[in-house]
Amino acid sequence: MGIYFNEVTHEYPSYTKKTYKAIQNISLKIEKENEFIALIGHTGSGKSTLAKHMNALIFPTSGSLDIFGNHITQKRDKKIKYNSIRKNVGLVFQFPEYQLFEETVEKDIMFGPLNFKVPLEEAKKKAKEALSLVGLDESYLKRNPFNLSGGEKKRVSIAGILAIDPDVLVLDEPTSGLDPAGRDTLMELFLDIHNKTKKSIIIITHDMDLVYKYFNRALVLKDGELSFDGTPDDLFRSDVLEHNHLDYPNTIKTLKYLKEELKLDIDIYKKNIDEVIKEISRVTSNE
Amino acid sequence: MSLIEVKDVSFSYIEEKQSLKNINIKINKGDWIAILGHNGSGKSTLAKILVGLLEPKSGTITIDGIELNQETAYDLRKKIGIVFQNPDNQFVGVTVRDDIAFGMENLCVPRKEMLERITYYSNKVGMLKYLDKQPSNLSGGQKQRVAIAGILAMRSEILIFDEATSMLDPFTRNDLIDYIKLLNKEGFTIIMITHDVNEAVLADKILIMNQGQISAFDETRNLLKNKEAFEQCHLELPVALNVASKIENKAIKDKLWEYTLMK
Amino acid sequence: MNNIIIGQYIPGKGFFYKLDPRTKIVSVIFLMISVFMLETTYQLLIALGVALLLLVIGQISVLKVAKGLKPIFVLLIFTFVFQIALNQEGVIVSQAVMNFNLYSVLAIVGAFIIWRLLARLGKFKILLFIAFIFGAYFILRYINYANNFYSFNFVIYQKGIEMSLFVVIRLLIIITFTTVLTLTTRPTDLTQGIESLMRPLKKIGFNSEVFALIISISLRYIPTIFDEAQKIMAAQASRGADFREGKLKDKLKQIISLLIPMFIIAFIRSEELADAMESRNFVPGEKRTRINVLNFSVIDLYIGVFTLLCFAGTIVLKVIT
Numbered sequence: 001m002g003i004y005f006n007e008v009t010h011e012y013p014s015y016t017k018k019t020y021k022a023i024q025n026i027s028l029k030i031e032k033e034n035e036f037i038a039l040i041g042h043t044g045s046g047k048s049t050l051a052k053h054m055n056a057l058i059f060p061t062s063g064s065l066d067i068f069g070n071h072i073t074q075k076r077d078k079k080i081k082y083n084s085i086r087k088n089v090g091l092v093f094q095f096p097e098y099q100l101f102e103e104t105v106e107k108d109i110m111f112g113p114l115n116f117k118v119p120l121e122e123a124k125k126k127a128k129e130a131l132s133l134v135g136l137d138e139s140y141l142k143r144n145p146f147n148l149s150g151g152e153k154k155r156v157s158i159a160g161i162l163a164i165d166p167d168v169l170v171l172d173e174p175t176s177g178l179d180p181a182g183r184d185t186l187m188e189l190f191l192d193i194h195n196k197t198k199k200s201i202i203i204i205t206h207d208m209d210l211v212y213k214y215f216n217r218a219l220v221l222k223d224g225e226l227s228f229d230g231t232p233d234d235l236f237r238s239d240v241l242e243h244n245h246l247d248y249p250n251t252i253k254t255l256k257y258l259k260e261e262l263k264l265d266i267d268i269y270k271k272n273i274d275e276v277i278k279e280i281s282r283v284t285s286n287e
Numbered sequence: 288m289s290l291i292e293v294k295d296v297s298f299s300y301i302e303e304k305q306s307l308k309n310i311n312i313k314i315n316k317g318d319w320i321a322i323l324g325h326n327g328s329g330k331s332t333l334a335k336i337l338v339g340l341l342e343p344k345s346g347t348i349t350i351d352g353i354e355l356n357q358e359t360a361y362d363l364r365k366k367i368g369i370v371f372q373n374p375d376n377q378f379v380g381v382t383v384r385d386d387i388a389f390g391m392e393n394l395c396v397p398r399k400e401m402l403e404r405i406t407y408y409s410n411k412v413g414m415l416k417y418l419d420k421q422p423s424n425l426s427g428g429q430k431q432r433v434a435i436a437g438i439l440a441m442r443s444e445i446l447i448f449d450e451a452t453s454m455l456d457p458f459t460r461n462d463l464i465d466y467i468k469l470l471n472k473e474g475f476t477i478i479m480i481t482h483d484v485n486e487a488v489l490a491d492k493i494l495i496m497n498q499g500q501i502s503a504f505d506e507t508r509n510l511l512k513n514k515e516a517f518e519q520c521h522l523e524l525p526v527a528l529n530v531a532s533k534i535e536n537k538a539i540k541d542k543l544w545e546y547t548l549m550k
Numbered sequence: 551m552n553n554i555i556i557g558q559y560i561p562g563k564g565f566f567y568k569l570d571p572r573t574k575i576v577s578v579i580f581l582m583i584s585v586f587m588l589e590t591t592y593q594l595l596i597a598l599g600v601a602l603l604l605l606v607i608g609q610i611s612v613l614k615v616a617k618g619l620k621p622i623f624v625l626l627i628f629t630f631v632f633q634i635a636l637n638q639e640g641v642i643v644s645q646a647v648m649n650f651n652l653y654s655v656l657a658i659v660g661a662f663i664i665w666r667l668l669a670r671l672g673k674f675k676i677l678l679f680i681a682f683i684f685g686a687y688f689i690l691r692y693i694n695y696a697n698n699f700y701s702f703n704f705v706i707y708q709k710g711i712e713m714s715l716f717v718v719i720r721l722l723i724i725i726t727f728t729t730v731l732t733l734t735t736r737p738t739d740l741t742q743g744i745e746s747l748m749r750p751l752k753k754i755g756f757n758s759e760v761f762a763l764i765i766s767i768s769l770r771y772i773p774t775i776f777d778e779a780q781k782i783m784a785a786q787a788s789r790g791a792d793f794r795e796g797k798l799k800d801k802l803k804q805i806i807s808l809l810i811p812m813f814i815i816a817f818i819r820s821e822e823l824a825d826a827m828e829s830r831n832f833v834p835g836e837k838r839t840r841i842n843v844l845n846f847s848v849i850d851l852y853i854g855v856f857t858l859l860c861f862a863g864t865i866v867l868k869v870i871t
Binding site for chain 2: 738769818826827829831838839842
């Protein structure tokens with residue numbers, strides 16, 4: 001079980017050209033468990049279009065998808081309950097402003113579960129659980145979501161999806177606009193949820209430092225085509241990024257500079273600062 | 288004499304909580320200042336006060352020797368322009384041409400001169416080809432460039448970027464930053480509000496804000512040595528400097544500093 | 551998605567694109583008044599000829615105008631039918647007894663179903679509609695059994711035909727004029743034209759400049775807001791509120807879940823926009839120069855004179871007859 005793309009292409013009608021292919025010929029398998037995937041690409045590379053296919057918000061114009069046993073093609077199939085696919089795959093949009101609308105945080109988080117016919121009392125319980133999962137305490141339940149800070153709103157919007165208890169979680173740029181501290185806590189949070197529940201999580205991001213540090217699989221989109229699918233380590237060792245005008249993680253960039261300037265015999269592929277320091281001391285102690 | 292002088296400025300949105308407390312800054316002509324701080328530290332409030340969108344509760348702001356107040360705000364705003372965070376919410380015109388013209392229209396620049404300036408400045412920011420395009424057909428980075436052209440066309444000398452790159456993807460962001468570097472070389476005074484340390488190190492001076500107060504303000508090179516200031520405000524040093532602070536080897540340390548301060 | 555065409559403006563080159571929007575607006579108003587003053591079908595036919603001639607001069611294809619007619623086609627048909635049915639003056643042209651009975655009603659229902667099924671194919675919609683109307687007419691007329699629920703005498707008078715033609719042609723002309731206006735004038739130019747024409751109202755306290763700015767900013771944000779609405783709908787659908795599924799009683803909540811975020815984002819936007827405008831020295835009501843200016847040129851003069859002649863002509867015609 002999971003999300004399987006089979007040669008999916010999605011075209012949008014376009015004013016200037018006849019149609020515009022947002023994604024082309026994507027074949028891809030995302031399993032239900034143990035995946036922590038970074039989806040990378042420029043604005044307009046088709047990341048969001050790809051994400052919207054994952055919970056059947058849009059349908060492929062050609063090719064097909066298999067989402068938790070539901071066969072999705074271009075045509076709407078009356079036998080498939082598309083709404084229930086959203087119970088399998090939770091999609092969190094970039095801006096919390098797109099979904100917050102109730103007068104209390106509790107009601108807003110309960111909106112999802114209630115739509116899926118969860119009884120009121122249980123929905124309340126789920127709201128509480130989801131809120132603690134995103135690191136906010138119960139005092140937030142009765143607060144007005146519109147009076148929260150940007151980071152808190154983001155957490156509440158994520159809790160709104162977590163409360164539905166989806167099998168797979170997809171997040172569109174959850175860390176954008178947050179300061180470094182907020183960014184790291186949020187990433188730790190996703191990793192924590194992933195480790196606790198084993199649920200697969202797919203995150204759209206631009207931040208290569210995060211990709212290197214946290215993820216076990218990276219997908220790179222370029223002009224709607226899948227140009228890389230593999231581990232972040234392989235990604236940064238390949239030349240895919242250069243062809244895509246994408247950046248390298250700061251650890252690699254820094255070590256690469258040292259290597260070139262000081263002609264050091266050093267392994268530049270280090271994920272975090274501690275590893276970098278260890279590698280530098282290894283090299284310097286040899287001298 | 289400094290171009291901008293902020294003296295004892297305080298501000299609060301609501302009575303109980305002061306958003307800015309006793310801010311004192313001097314900025315010289317041609318400086319590039321980065322204002323660094325996490326969300327809610329008061330840095331955007333400061334930017335709004337500098338362009339006269341908010342009035343300080345106490346203290347004074349002097350720009351080019353003239354004190355900023357309700358009477359002088361109109362004239363001083365000609366000297367100082369601001370690019371906001373959300374590219375979409377500052378694009379007033381129906382087309383690129385109309386948007387660049389908007390500020391000049393307000394200054395009653397004659398039409399003939401407006402057209403000349405539009406051609407000149409749109410070319411300068413690389414948007415000459417797009418003059419007739421509508422905002423919905425532009426990328427975020429392109430919209431920010433149009434915003435810059437609109438300010439330059441008003442002949443502003445000071446440009447404030449209020450997290451102007453935070454909604455852009457890294458590629459467009461680098462592009463915009465390269466352009467800001469160019470403007471600074473040409474003599475424009477740049478005030479860049481950001482929470483990205485890697486962006487801040489490009490400036491000549493960094494000002495760290497925390498809970499409405501200035502917790503440090505110094506030349507970039509000196510300030511980066513002040514690790515406590517960063518830690519106090521929950522900010523991270525750039526990766527290279529973080530490494531440098533934890534190793535002994537002098538040659539490598541120097542290279543890491545060189546790498547960080549490379550422009 | 552990002553390219554919704556606002557209004558009916560289609561970019562192009564031609565005579566009418568070069569005209570000052572003020573000329574076009576005023577001319578259309580005066581020509582419409584003229585058309586309403588015409589009294590006979592023959593006069594109207596001449597006016598229709600003039601309107602078509604204008605299309606030729608302006609190099610506007612009749613097809614584009616016909617597309618503009620589409621939404622009001624049903625209105626045209628109804629006007630036509632009502633005029634025929636209700637006008638009872640002059641010589642009787644045809645007369646037929648219409649019978650409503652079990653069989654004829656069933657036949658009409660059958661014809662209706664066939665019509666709707668065929669209409670699903672998406673082709674010849676208008677022809678199918680006409681075929682249905684005629685079909686219904688023949689069914690009512692010829693399926694006749696003893697036990698009718700109701701029958702009536704459907705009489706068409708000469709005057710009825712004349713009047714219906716008259717009204718329909720008049721509508722056609724007016725629509726042609728307005729379509730030419732909206733087809734060849736950008737929405738921004740149209741607002742600016744209206745603003746310029748309403749400037750004299752400043753004396754009674756109506757600030758047309760601010761009004762025009764409001765309209766042009768609204769026009770600029772329509773695509774953005776549309777795009778946003780789609781994103782909000784997708785975000786709420788991800789929480790199990792799919793607008794295409796769900797029962798009627800869930801619909802209300804779904805609409806609220808769409809509207810509140812839209813309003814909140816609009817408020818945030820208007821605050822940010824106000825800051826951006828103020829920082830660029832916008833002061834409401836103050837004097838500003840304009841990048842877009844309206845130019846009154848020689849061709850505007852031609853059109854002005856032409857309109858005046860048409861208007862004067864119809865007045866003379868009205869006085870004589």
